[in-house]
Amino acid sequence: MMLAFLLATASIFSLNDCVPARWPSSAAQSLSLLKNSPVNCLIVEPAAWSPVFVNAAHERKVRLLADLSNTPGDAAKALAANVDALYLEGNFPEEVVSKARALAAQAGKPFAWLPDRMHMPIHKTGRDAPMVLGSYQGLWPGVKLGHEGEAEAAPSGPPWIETNSGFLRFARTEAPAGVPVWIANRPPEDRAVTMERYLQSIGDAAMAGAHWVVSFDAAFAKRLLAGEADALATWERINRVLRFYRQHRDLTELPDYSKLAIVQDVESGALVSGSVLDMVSSKHVPAFVVPPASLGAVAIPQLKLMLNIDPQALTDEQKATLRQEARKGVMLINGPPQWKLALPPPSEVTFTDDQIKQLDEVWSEINRTLGRDNFAVRVFGAPAMLSNLKAAPDGGKLVLQLVNYSDYPVEAITVHALGKFAKATLLVPEGTAEVELFDFEDGSGADLSKVNDVAILVLEKSAGSSTAKTE
Numbered sequence: 374m375m376l377a378f379l380l381a382t383a384s385i386f387s388l389n390d391c392v393p394a395r396w397p398s399s400a401a402q403s404l405s406l407l408k409n410s411p412v413n414c415l416i417v418e419p420a421a422w423s424p425v426f427v428n429a430a431h432e433r434k435v436r437l438l439a440d441l442s443n444t445p446g447d448a449a450k451a452l453a454a455n456v457d458a459l460y461l462e463g464n465f466p467e468e469v470v471s472k473a474r475a476l477a478a479q480a481g482k483p484f485a486w487l488p489d490r491m492h493m494p495i496h497k498t499g500r501d502a503p504m505v506l507g508s509y510q511g512l513w514p515g516v517k518l519g520h521e522g523e524a525e526a527a528p529s530g531p532p533w534i535e536t537n538s539g540f541l542r543f544a545r546t547e548a549p550a551g552v553p554v555w556i557a558n559r560p561p562e563d564r565a566v567t568m569e570r571y572l573q574s575i576g577d578a579a580m581a582g583a584h585w586v587v588s589f590d591a592a593f594a595k596r597l598l599a600g601e602a603d604a605l606a607t608w609e610r611i612n613r614v615l616r617f618y619r620q621h622r623d624l625t626e627l628p629d630y631s632k633l634a635i636v637q638d639v640e641s642g643a644l645v646s647g648s649v650l651d652m653v654s655s656k657h658v659p660a661f662v663v664p665p666a667s668l669g670a671v672a673i674p675q676l677k678l679m680l681n682i683d684p685q686a687l688t689d690e691q692k693a694t695l696r697q698e699a700r701k702g703v704m705l706i707n708g709p710p711q712w713k714l715a716l717p718p719p720s721e722v723t724f725t726d727d728q729i730k731q732l733d734e735v736w737s738e739i740n741r742t743l744g745r746d747n748f749a750v751r752v753f754g755a756p757a758m759l760s761n762l763k764a765a766p767d768g769g770k771l772v773l774q775l776v777n778y779s780d781y782p783v784e785a786i787t788v789h790a791l792g793k794f795a796k797a798t799l800l801v802p803e804g805t806a807e808v809e810l811f812d813f814e815d816g817s818g819a820d821l822s823k824v825n826d827v828a829i830l831v832l833e834k835s836a837g838s839s840t841a842k843t844e
Contacts, residue, residue: 386436389552392411409612413436414458416460417437439458441459461486463488465488474501485503487555490644506555509557514536515534515569516532536759538759539646542582542761543650554582557588559588559590569826572611580759617827628764629761629763632674633660633743635663644716645716645717657752657755660748678704678748679703680708684708685710772831775830776827785820788818796832799831800830
């Protein structure tokens with residue numbers, strides 16, 4: 374029996390290789406839409422477990438994840454239909470999740486479970502360890518509009534951008550090596566969804582090193598399956614952005630980098646959209662999350678500043694690690710009690726209006742501390758964009774992820790990077806272009822003429838130099 378288990382385990386394909394999508398049809402002919410698409414894993418409901426659909430998918434080398442969310446008792450039926458994995462989305466009793474996981478393991482198939490954020494299996498090991506870490510809960514990314522269509526302002530000042538990136542960056546930090554991070558938020562059905570919003574959803578997850586489970590609103594799915602020209606054009610744009618991130622996966626999966634670290638965990642709001650990390654990022658200030666449990670266990674890059682959100686929750690050993698960082702010359706800011714907000718109920722992923730007012734005060738304090746300092750890069754002229762900075766482990770390369778959350782191109786963007794760089798390359802879905810660098814007092818600068826939707830700026834140092842050494 375042990376040999377059979379080992380053989381089954383060895384046969385499991387890796388969900389880390391998936392570009393996932395929730396498929397809106399059980400008709401085998403609908404799979405023709407996947408020609409030249411990077412989407413290679415489909416989440417399908419019971420109607421698509423038919424031999425005709427399963428065989429057609431496998432002929433295209435497309436993996437099928439049987440969605441048990443509405444019929445959790447049908448795991449054995451799904452496996453008998455020769456699907457490639459089992460998938461659960463939502464909160465279920467522990468025995469339901471455990472049974473589906475066990476049946477999948479017995480069949481040598483992967484199992485993916487995406488609950489609400491608060492029930493994600495963070496720090497689970499052994500048989501309970503996740504093959505995917507993620508949640509179905511998420512905001513629909515884009516600039517938040519007021520009642521009259523004007524852009525609302527965030528506590529940090531720029532336009533309020535609805536984003537899941539802060540939560541996903543924390544999840545990426547907590548995910549075991551080789552375990553992908555997915556977010557399966559669905560498009561709103563109460564309003565028209567533009568092409569740009571689909572692209573923003575892809576980029577919002579990808580710049581955090583995660584995958585958005587592609588999902589269509591009902592009206593678009595109907596038009597796409599009918600082969601309408603405008604829907605097919607939107608689908609091609611979606612695929613172009615998916616191909617872009619697939620091609621540059623080595624860059625999106627690099628660790629976040631900055632000379633600013635935020636010490637935060639689940640209890641201090643890391644799973645809530647709009648928390649401190651999102652506020653800092655809205656000002657294009659790079660930062661990375663350090664969960665308290667990892668203090669002293671992982672190397673930390675050379676820092677200028679550490680923001681400790683909830684110092685009262687740290688152990689004596691963790692506090693000692695922070696004092697050691699301070700002795701190296703790092704400015705350590707221990708947040709007062711008002712920095713830690715009460716967590717919303719599991720059904721919500723954002724703070725209340727009253728808490729947002731409290732965040733205004735928190736941001737005022739943090740903003741005064743940040744000042745105009747450069748924590749590795751500064752981005753100018755991009756108020757409707759978000760960025761995330763990553764670095765190669767050898768320190769010779771900075772990678773700036775850019776996502777445009779407006780419905781029009783952003784032009785005349787300037788980037789100031791600390792340190793002298795020898796080469797700058799702008800990667801966009803339309804192609805690749807070298808960018809001329811210029812010197813300023815503390816480093817190298819680059820001007821980007823236009824970003825339509827998503828972009829990656831790669832800054833490379835000359836051989837032998839270093840940017841992001843750890844100690």
